[in-house]
Amino acid sequence: MYIGKKLMLLGSGELGKEVIIEAQRLGLETIAVDRYDHAPAMQVAHRSYVIDMLDRQALREVVEREKPDLIVPEIEAIATAELVKLEEEGHRVIPTARAAQLTMDREGIRRLASETLGLPTADYRFADNYEQFAQAAREMGFPCVVKPLMSSSGKGQSVCRSEEDLDRCWTIAMEGGRVQQTRVIVEAFITFESEITLLTVRSASGTLFCPPIGHIQKDGDYIESWQPHEMTEHQLAEAKRIAGVITDALGGTGIFGVELFLAQDKVYFSEVSPRPHDTGLVTLASQNLSEFALHVRAILGYPIPEIYVTAPGASRPLKAENELGDYRIDGLEKALSVPQTQLRVFGKPVTKVGRRMAVALSTGSSVEEARERASQALKHLSIQGE
């Protein structure tokens, strides 16, 4: 068997599963790492390890044991200081160890974007304890958005609507972060018309932008995405400018999900993932090369001659409503009877409230048709306890 290089994925969820599949298509040997066993990407990788990825020593041990050519972070919560050291010692971290470190928590990336690069963002304050938090919220005004520094998919996030809401929001933030810490960010609430992810690829072919992906979020997590999203010429130009500036500052090669809010006359930078983005799952159906294929091509230094939408597409994730140790997903047959529709079932070992378990992907002759189909397909799916 020809195996070119060894790729180690740090984080092995649904996004990583697709990365591993694409890596294997180009002949790579793949290793999946995560904090729990039987994670989605582990089910398709050549080998896997279960470690606490926030533990510097555990991370070093697995890297030294496998000596991968490429270390590919898939989630934020990794001991990124150790990644910086490993990079200094000659290991290659995607896109760069500094990018992983800056985006690991909200403070690094927000200060870089706003204070160093001068990109437009919501006003914000950081707070270390309840008193500072209450003061920050009053300064931002109500409503404002409260988030733990290290969390994703909306965990620990809430909108604080009034003085009376402070206690509730503080408790949510303290209970929802990925690590035990009290520091939070309080952001001014932006009333936007729509929000997008501008997938941006840094590659041997230069910096390329995918057509914009529109999405809707509920409780800080995405519930629907579609591509392409309609934007004015001015909005698109500004979105590309912002994405170009932030991805140049992070450097390296690979795909980045640049999250932007589109308001009446302004485009705001929200955050960036230096890796495939959940809303970009739609590209599995709608693009000539998915965001996962693009990530792998870019990090291997291969050319990307063009990126285009093959058909307008939409995605709808299936989220669990209960915590179940043993579960099955019902309704696949009906969902797959919807025209131009595919499913990805992630194979996560257990459900949790709000956990994304599968996704419906549809295309159509218009974004509206694709959205309608994905929503039809999703309605057929349900999660049952065994």
Ligand SMILES: Nc1ncnc2c1ncn2[C@@H]1O[C@H](COP(=O)(O)OP(=O)(O)OP(=O)(O)O)[C@@H](O)[C@H]1O
């Ligand atoms: N300042 C804000 N004003 C208005 N809405 C906001 C603001 N910040 C976040 N949101 C809403 O909450 C969503 C999630 O926020 P954010 O992307 O910061 O969270 P996250 O936990 O990092 O999510 P993910 O990791 O899935 O990208 C945004 O996409 C947006 O819909």
Ligand SMILES: NCC(=O)N[C@@H]1O[C@H](COP(=O)([O-])[O-])[C@@H](O)[C@H]1O
């Ligand atoms: N917004 C970031 C995102 O979507 N990340 C994706 O979710 C997985 C964690 O899922 P889990 O919490 O269900 O284990 C991550 O591993 C990644 O694939």
Ligand SMILES: [Mg+2]
């Ligand atoms: Mg986000």
